[in-house]
Amino acid sequence: MTPKRAGAARPRHFGEHGSHPVDEHPLAYIGDMLRLDHPLDLLAVGSSMAWVMDPKQVELGPEPERTDRTALLESLLAHDDPATTALLGVFALVLDDELARRRCMTELAGRRWSTPPWFRALGDAVVARVAESVDPLGDGDNLYLQLHWPTGQVLTIVAYIDHNLGSVVKDAFAVPMEVEEMIDVTRPHVDDRGITFVEVDPAAARARVEQAIDWSNRTVPPLESDTWPVIQPLLRWALRSLPDGGEAPEPSEWEPEELDTIVGRFLASPEAVGLDAADADLVDHILWYGTSYGSGDPYRWGPPRVEILLLDWVPRKIVAPFEELARLPIVLRAFIRWAHGEAGIPTELGAETLAVIDEYEDDYLAAIADEERAQGMDALLEVFGFPVDDDQFEIDWEARWAERVRSSHVRAVGGEHAYQALDAESLPDEPLDLDVVPDDIRGRVQHVGCLVDRVCDEFFGDVEMRTACRRFLIDSASGDPAVFRRRSKDEPLAGAVCWVVGNANGRLHHGDTGQMLSVLGLKGSVSGRAEPLLRAIGAGDIFSSYDPHLGTPRYLTSGRREDMIRRRDGR
Structure with a gap:
């Protein structure tokens, strides 16, 4: 339980003044x-703030403008008001540093703000139920942790473990309802998919989810959604209340004799009619992937698993003549029909999986026909954007990374000449230049500009960011006025402008996007609204959330350009 200060002093209420007026505090x-x-x-x-300021996080690419945890914590401890009190109450639970948690609890014991019963009981939550939804195709499972507070509140945290990506937590979120309510809501959508709900041993669930979180944190590029990984501190806190000592499942080990038996049974089945002995090698490849990757179950094949096999794994891993590999879709169709029959997979689900083979067959054939495609270590280097080197055993990784960063910066500013000509002068405080905007959309662009200014003032707090966003808005409107002639709300457009420029300047990290969009009353993603704006300035093919390039320094703040210059000059 959150400690309360002893004594008869009258508690302060919202609106009263502590060391700073409540309505002046930026976190009010x-x-x-x-x-x-x-x-x-x-x-x-x-939880989001705890994640963003976690000092153990390692960012790839340009150094982020990460909030210093020590500085923020000291600020919260020094300012006595409802906002800091509320945050300290959460930090006392979710921070991964026990000493920091104790400092929060000690400070809370001396705070006199009147807080609701649920806040004073925040640390008394118990995990009342642990359940799981099991996917018959083995693509992934949802783990449900249902928390109860003695004050009556209920919360369920859902963690999705994706087996095709290596049994990692791909997403997680929390809802204020019981597991049974969630099951009732989702059941109409999953009953015909064979998904079942089962109870799970709490200790085993803790071990399994903690392992999946650790593997997720080592995944590159990082897995992100609107709520993951910023909910991770909250999820870890809930897991800490479960008993330890459980064991995460180990990957299945298949003996060669067992695999030979599967191959023999399949080739002798009616589904294999029309295949010949030469196709046995392809069955071996399918079983290699089926037993060593994803769920590790060679009998369960869902659409994502088939897509990875055809478009990534076989072209990258298997060295064989085109004529041999070209028969793989034929063999795979037959094998999946047989395997699903052996596992009792509903025919409707099998049809969806087989349809994916039809969808990607042409792309697969094109991939294996490319004699220049990277394979083995070369393919791994290519995934990370490194140039492939014939000498794979003497790799200067530091030089490789520096080369990748330099190449990224060159693309970001539009070429080598612009890269060498970069300066670090501050962007001026420019007005919104509506003169270049067609008359019929000028009013709307002006309104979007006002919304953009609000985000820049309230979230970024940066005049340079405001100028950069105004430039991007005007350039998009003049580049493709049709974007602003379509019937849609202005807030998502403004959010998209700020999202693009914020990413290009390295100002949006884990969890920041949701907070930024909340200034406009938005939830969810605005990346779809950003695409036509990017195309309007000619950046549609070079911008992504992992490589947010706009092809010009025009939208970059002095801090972003200074970082590029420092790396360019080796300072």
């Missing part, structure tokens, strides 16, 4: 969450 909206009837919003914000 967090204090307002103490007025709610449920802790979810506060837990979500606190």
